[in-house]
Amino acid sequence: MGHGSLHEKGDMPSHDLDDGVENLLTIRDLTFGYMPHNPVLEGINLDIPKGRFLGLLGPSGSGKSTLLKIIIGLHRPWQGYIKFCSNEFNYTKSFNSTSSSLGSYLVNPIKNSISTPFSLIGYVPQIESVDWNFPVTVMEVVGMGIWNRSGVYPWFGRRTRENVQRVLASLGIADYAKRQIRELSGGEQQRVFLARALIGNPQILVLDEPTSGVDYNTREKIFGILTDLNLKGMTIILTTHDISGLGKRLPWLVCINKSIISQGPPNEALTQQNLLKTYGLATDKDDPVGKMGDSLSISTKINSPEKGLDATTHEDKER
Amino acid sequence: MDFLTPFQYEFFTRGIIAAILVGGTCGLIGVYIVLRGMSYIGHGMSHAVFGGAVVSYVIGFNYYVGAAIWGFLSALLINEISRRRKIKADAAIGVVTTAGFAIGVLFITAAQSFHRNFEAILFGNILGIMDQDLYVIILVSIFTVIFVFFFQKRLLFVLFDKETARVYGVRTEILEIVFALILALVVIASMNSIGVTLLATAIVAPAISARMLTNNFLRMIIFSSLIGITIAFLGMYSSFFFDTASGSTIVLFGAGAFGISSLYAFIRKAYHSHTHGSVKHTHPHLHTDQHLHKH
Numbered sequence: 001m002g003h004g005s006l007h008e009k010g011d012m013p014s015h016d017l018d019d020g021v022e023n024l025l026t027i028r029d030l031t032f033g034y035m036p037h038n039p040v041l042e043g044i045n046l047d048i049p050k051g052r053f054l055g056l057l058g059p060s061g062s063g064k065s066t067l068l069k070i071i072i073g074l075h076r077p078w079q080g081y082i083k084f085c086s087n088e089f090n091y092t093k094s095f096n097s098t099s100s101s102l103g104s105y106l107v108n109p110i111k112n113s114i115s116t117p118f119s120l121i122g123y124v125p126q127i128e129s130v131d132w133n134f135p136v137t138v139m140e141v142v143g144m145g146i147w148n149r150s151g152v153y154p155w156f157g158r159r160t161r162e163n164v165q166r167v168l169a170s171l172g173i174a175d176y177a178k179r180q181i182r183e184l185s186g187g188e189q190q191r192v193f194l195a196r197a198l199i200g201n202p203q204i205l206v207l208d209e210p211t212s213g214v215d216y217n218t219r220e221k222i223f224g225i226l227t228d229l230n231l232k233g234m235t236i237i238l239t240t241h242d243i244s245g246l247g248k249r250l251p252w253l254v255c256i257n258k259s260i261i262s263q264g265p266p267n268e269a270l271t272q273q274n275l276l277k278t279y280g281l282a283t284d285k286d287d288p289v290g291k292m293g294d295s296l297s298i299s300t301k302i303n304s305p306e307k308g309l310d311a312t313t314h315e316d317k318e319r
Numbered sequence: 320m321d322f323l324t325p326f327q328y329e330f331f332t333r334g335i336i337a338a339i340l341v342g343g344t345c346g347l348i349g350v351y352i353v354l355r356g357m358s359y360i361g362h363g364m365s366h367a368v369f370g371g372a373v374v375s376y377v378i379g380f381n382y383y384v385g386a387a388i389w390g391f392l393s394a395l396l397i398n399e400i401s402r403r404r405k406i407k408a409d410a411a412i413g414v415v416t417t418a419g420f421a422i423g424v425l426f427i428t429a430a431q432s433f434h435r436n437f438e439a440i441l442f443g444n445i446l447g448i449m450d451q452d453l454y455v456i457i458l459v460s461i462f463t464v465i466f467v468f469f470f471q472k473r474l475l476f477v478l479f480d481k482e483t484a485r486v487y488g489v490r491t492e493i494l495e496i497v498f499a500l501i502l503a504l505v506v507i508a509s510m511n512s513i514g515v516t517l518l519a520t521a522i523v524a525p526a527i528s529a530r531m532l533t534n535n536f537l538r539m540i541i542f543s544s545l546i547g548i549t550i551a552f553l554g555m556y557s558s559f560f561f562d563t564a565s566g567s568t569i570v571l572f573g574a575g576a577f578g579i580s581s582l583y584a585f586i587r588k589a590y591h592s593h594t595h596g597s598v599k600h601t602h603p604h605l606h607t608d609q610h611l612h613k614h
Contacts, residue, residue: 072486123486130480134354135534140475147472148488154471154537180534196483 023083024050024204024235025071030080030091032063032070039078040066043259048237050203053230055250056239057269059279062257064239065208071237072123072206085120085203122197124207127189127214132182138192139164139177145196167195171225187218194225205229207238211246219245243270325559334445334512337453338551338569340460341509342521346547347467348505349526350540351498354478358527359409360397362519363416364506367393369515370419372440372507373426383455383507390503393419398495420515443514443566445555452511459508466501467540470494475536514566524573525550531580546576 025048033039041063048054056064069075070082082089122145142164143156150160161177168174171191176184184192190210197205210226211219223246230236230251240246247253253269255261255278262274325331345361352361371389375382393415400411427437439447448456467474476484477491485491506518513521529542554569561568 074482074485121486123483125480125483129482134479135530135536135539136475136479137535140536141479144472144476144479144484145487147476150472152469154468182534200487 022050023047024052024085026081026083027071028081030067030070030077030082032066032075032077032080039258041070041077041258044080046254046260046263048204048235050235051230051233052252053226053236053250054238054252054254055247056237056254056256057241057243057247057278058256059241062278064256067256068206068208068237068239072121120203122200122202122205124190124193124197124205124210126209126212127186127193128212129208132184132189134181136181137177138168138173138179138181138184138195141181141192142167142177142195142199145199149200163199164195167199170198171195185218186214187221190214190218190222191225194222198229204235204237207236209239209241211240211242216245223249325556330446330448331559333450333453334448334565335552335555337448337456337512338445338555338565339548340456341512342525342547342549342551342569343544344456344460344463344505344547345509345513345518345521346525346529346543346545347540348463348502349522349524349547350529350543351467351474351478352502353523353526353530357408357412358523359412359519360394360502361506361522363397363412364390364394364502365510365515365518367416367419368503368506368510369440370421370423370426372510373423373437377426377430386507386510387500387503389419390506391500394499394503395496398499439514440510441514441516442564443510443512443517445512445565445569448512456508456512459504463501463505466497470497474498512566513569517566517570520570520573521547521551524570524577528573528576528580531577531584546573546580550576 025046027044027046030041030044031039032041040061044067056067058064066075070077071084077091079091081091139156139161143150143160146160146163151157156164165174165177168177171194173188173191173195176188176192181189181192197207205226207226210222214222219242226236226238238250240250248266248270251265252263253266254263255269255274257278257280261277262269262271325335349361352358368386368390371393372382372386374380374389375385378385396415397408397411400406400408400415423437438444473484473489473494476487476489477494481491505522506515509518509521525543525546526539528546529539532542533539550572551569554572555565557563557572558565558568
């Protein structure tokens with residue numbers, strides 16, 4: 001895998017998916033909130049076929065990260081239906097939300113949220129979510145991705161070490177295994193997280209704001225890596241607030257603000273009307289895709305300074 | 320004076336075995352507490368357990384079992400309060416554990432007289448360790464080492480990135496409950512030897528000293544355990560010759576170990592720091608004539 005293969009603007013992976021492609025993930029009538037009677041997500045219906053490269057786009061507090069966390073099993077929906085591969089989950093109406101409480105894990109110590117088959121998912125959190133001064137090596141972080149398949153001993157066996165080395169090499173950081181994570185740059189940190197997500201050979205890669213807080217070159221490298229993975233058949237779901245830098249270059253976008261506003265390729269999903277509904281902002285009439293991101297940024301700053309397109313969202317604060 | 324003289328006394332030999340085991344176990348568990356950012360919990364738990372120990376003794380319940388249940392429930396309560404996010408863990412620890420300690424003090428002052436010497440629990444009396452106490456210490460040490468050995472990967476994952484650990488199937492809530500139970504057991508096993516008022520340093524000092532010496536997690540665990548054992552041995556041994564309280568001496572050796580490791584880290588940093596123009600940075604390199612290093 002050529003980690004260094006930078007993709008020019010507009011060079012996007014194929015999204016020509018056959019109608020007959022089976023759905024990897026199906027979501028129906030999903031509702032969820034952090035506070036009772038105040039849903040963050042309402043009536044969400046979404047089909048994600050195998051091989052799709054999809055971005056969840058929306059402003060701060062729109063529920064995109066929340067939806068991502070429901071998919072990976074961190075939150076239990078109030079109601080709805082989720083089918084992930086052949087695993088089906090039905091949720092009847094209840095306000096039991098967010099993380100487990102003392103009562104819930106004493107009653108049901110096994111699992112309180114959706115029992116996502118975790119071996120099928122590779123998850124990449126925001127790089128700001130961990131302490132990069134923590135005393136671990138790259139090898140140890142990547143090995144966490146297969147903690148349950150690497151033996152019962154505290155150390156990694158030869159096979160695990162070879163696996164880690166293989167994944168690191170595929171991401172162009174083969175020499176980093178013994179490095180302390182505190183020595184890494186932002187882009188290298190993101191690749192280490194990607195390696196941890198990929199080492200378990202997941203069917204679906206889920207990324208929370210993968211380009212948040214990184215510079216232009218790093219963003220391009222990450223996009224290149226994700227594009228290469230998608231071209232090899234990996235299904236990818238990511239959240240982003242970055243319309244111009246990443247969003248409009250993705251093959252499939254889902255605009256979300258409490259409910260799904262629109263979805264499709266960028267030129268269909270990012271119409272003026274859809275953006276207006278998603279962001280609640282005035283935008284340029286003649287430019288549904290091209291400069292929309294830039295004008296949105298400007299409009300946002302002028303019209304709604306408290307509801308900007310920055311990475312710090314209501315959901316981030318909730319976390 | 321013969322340096323082997325103390326070992327002629329059975330009480331000393333028993334005491335030093337207890338001290339070494341307690342020191343090593345506190346050093347081991349301390350790494351997870353320090354890296355979890357809950358250093359204060361060692362202090363709090365030891366105080367909470369004191370309440371449980373006194374209450375169990377007064378109502379005629381088994382001293383160890385009562386203290387263990389009390390400590391375990393305190394740890395669960397702290398976890399649960401801090402999980403709510405409105406209150407931070409340190410505030411929850413402060414209230415829950417001090418309340419536990421206050422209950423113990425209340426019972427002592429209300430009942431006025433006891434056969435059992437609670438001063439030993441407060442400040443430690445390692446030379447008064449009985450066979451039963453030593454068996455508890457040995458059992459808890461073995462249990463703790465086994466737990467850390469087999470749950471190391473899960474513990475590390477949760478410490479580093481709890482949210483992702485949950486996504487990858489680590490049952491974080493159950494792991495935290497088991498860890499709380501282990502911590503309660505370690506505190507109970509240690510309180511007769513170090514004392515509840517001094518125990519926090521015995522848990523935290525080896526771990527933070529080890530953190531100053533290495534950036535490698537497994538090495539940190541080994542260093543912390545070895546520092547715990549060393550300060551326990553030195554503290555115990557010197558307390559015999561200087562006729563000082565063993566618990567306090569061990570804790571002061573712990574503070575000394577942290578001072579020395581901090582000084583070492585400072586000197587190491589100064590040695591490896593250098594400037595390139597206006598940029599100053601630090602990383603390992605050789606101070607040869609050619610000033611060899613890689614960026």
